[in-house]
Amino acid sequence: MESSLEFSNSLGSVSSLLTRSRTFKVLVIGDSGVGKTCLTHRLCAGQFLSRPEATIGVDFRERMLDIDGEKIKLQLWDTAGQERFRKSMVQHYYRNVHAVLFLYDVSCPASFNSLASWIEEFRQHSLGQEIPRFLVGNKSDLRDLSRANDQVSQERAMSFAKAHSMMFFETSAKNPPNKHINRQQGDGQAPYQQDKVEDIVIAVGAKLKRQKKPSTANALAYSGSFKVLNKKRPEKEVWTCC
Numbered sequence: 001m002e003s004s005l006e007f008s009n010s011l012g013s014v015s016s017l018l019t020r021s022r023t024f025k026v027l028v029i030g031d032s033g034v035g036k037t038c039l040t041h042r043l044c045a046g047q048f049l050s051r052p053e054a055t056i057g058v059d060f061r062e063r064m065l066d067i068d069g070e071k072i073k074l075q076l077w078d079t080a081g082q083e084r085f086r087k088s089m090v091q092h093y094y095r096n097v098h099a100v101l102f103l104y105d106v107s108c109p110a111s112f113n114s115l116a117s118w119i120e121e122f123r124q125h126s127l128g129q130e131i132p133r134f135l136v137g138n139k140s141d142l143r144d145l146s147r148a149n150d151q152v153s154q155e156r157a158m159s160f161a162k163a164h165s166m167m168f169f170e171t172s173a174k175n176p177p178n179k180h181i182n183r184q185q186g187d188g189q190a191p192y193q194q195d196k197v198e199d200i201v202i203a204v205g206a207k208l209k210r211q212k213k214p215s216t217a218n219a220l221a222y223s224g225s226f227k228v229l230n231k232k233r234p235e236k237e238v239w240t241c242c
């Protein structure tokens with residue numbers, strides 16, 4: 001009897017340990033086609049989604065992390081890049097957000113140029129500068145040095161990130177580097193970096209761990225408290241970005 005009580009007590013404490021975690025809402029925004037769905041899928045499922053469909057409304061993906069012994073749950077909000085699929089959702093996107101990933105496609109300068117308007121939308125809806133922001137250049141597998149003028153240089157992206165107090169990453173949801181690369185280039189050129197996707201989630205988790213604890217009210221406010229439009233339209237046939 002005593003031992004079964006002990007057993008159930010220990011089961012109770014094990015399950016409470018397993019379930020106790022802080023949940024953070026992380027918004028992923030950027031132009032349609034930059035790879036928000038593929039990157040969040042890679043971050044959460046460890047695989048490349050080969051036939052993504054345009055996001056309508058929002059999709060959620062979750063990733064558990066252990067940061068220095070604390071369990072952190074990142075609730076990644078994969079938002080719609082196309083205006084017509086997002087306009088009724090924008091208020092929900094920004095409610096109780098804890099961190100934002102601004103995504104662009106390194107092979108599509110137009111998606112980088114759009115960042116200013118994404119930042120402006122963020123400013124209009126969010127609570128302020130204290131929300132951690134991350135700049136992520138996706139599709140680094142498409143980098144082509146012979147087409148440097150048609151691509152977003154890392155130097156440009158890094159100085160943009162610095163000007164907006166963002167941490168910068170460049171990676172590929174399709175073919176991520178398996179180790180962090182930080183290469184010093186010759187002729188006074190800026191160093192070139194490539195990041196593992198894992199480095200991104202760890203940086204986000206570590207930054208959020210240091211943040212003030214989210215209140216229970218905040219945590220409940222975004223755990224399934226509204227209808228999510230996550231239907232997908234048929235797969236995009238042509239990607240018009242650049």
Ligand SMILES: Nc1nc2c(ncn2[C@@H]2O[C@H](COP(=O)(O)OP(=O)(O)OP(=O)(O)O)[C@@H](O)[C@H]2O)c(=O)[nH]1
Pocket residue numbers: 030031032033034035036037038039049050051052053054055056079080081082138139140141142171172173174175239
């Ligand atoms: N080469 C390459 N292609 C990628 C990468 N990530 C995504 N793609 C491709 O880019 C296209 C768009 O990807 P999505 O993840 O659907 O883009 P999105 O930003 O979620 O688009 P919306 O849902 O419309 O906002 C797809 O054809 C993907 O296969 C990458 O890292 N490298």
